[in-house]
Amino acid sequence: MKKIxxxxxxxxxxxxxxxGFSAAAADMTYSxxxxxxxxxxxxxxxxxxxxxxxxxxxxxxxxxxVKAGAKFVLYDVASKTTYELDDQQKPMQFAGDKVxxxxxxxxxxxxxxxxxxxxxS
Numbered sequence: 001m002k003k004i005x006x007x008x009x010x011x012x013x014x015x016x017x018x019x020g021f022s023a024a025a026a027d028m029t030y031s032x033x034x035x036x037x038x039x040x041x042x043x044x045x046x047x048x049x050x051x052x053x054x055x056x057x058x059x060x061x062x063x064x065x066v067k068a069g070a071k072f073v074l075y076d077v078a079s080k081t082t083y084e085l086d087d088q089q090k091p092m093q094f095a096g097d098k099v100x101x102x103x104x105x106x107x108x109x110x111x112x113x114x115x116x117x118x119x120x121s
Contacts, residue, residue, distance in 0.1 A: 027115050030083060030101045032076035033058070034094040034117070036065035040075040040082040045096075058096030066095070074101050074112060084111040091117060 035058070039045045045061040055061040066072060072091035074083040085091055085101070091114075098120035103112040 027102045027104060030074055030076070030103070030105070030112060031099070031120060032074045032081075032083070032101075033098050034062065034091045034096065035073055035075040035082075036062045036070035037073050037082070037084075038065045038068075038070040040073050043075075043077075043080060060096075062095040063092075066092075074099070082110070084109065085114055086111055087114040090114055094119070 035045070039048050039061060042048070045055075045058050048061050048065065049055045052061075052064065055064055062072070072085050072088050072095070074085060074091075075081070076083070083101075083105070086103075094117055100118050100120055101112055101114055102116040102118075103114045105112050
């Protein structure tokens with residue numbers, strides 16, 4: 001009887017842990033601009049585009065900076081927050097655009113684990 005009770009208690013604990021982990025991993029939506037990490041540190045593309053006259057818009061600037069070694073990030077102009085993106089392929093088609101990024105945020109590293117990116121509406 002004691003073994004059955006322990007098995008039931010163990011199963012209940014596992015179920016509670018599973019619910020807790022699934023709730024913590026729920027995707028959230030983050031809004032901002034897909035930017036390169038270099039320009040995000042400055043808060044805009046303005047300085048980089050002045051230094052490189054061949055860059056005519058945010059898309060060219062972002063792609064050029066990433067080609068030179070920067071990383072794609074999500075920059076929220078309103079809060080001046082930069083989010084690292086764990087996926088460096090999905091953001092490419094949205095370079096310089098306002099978007100909504102769906103994913104989970106690792107608060108320790110300020111990295112979004114990207115599940116989807118859509119144009120802002």
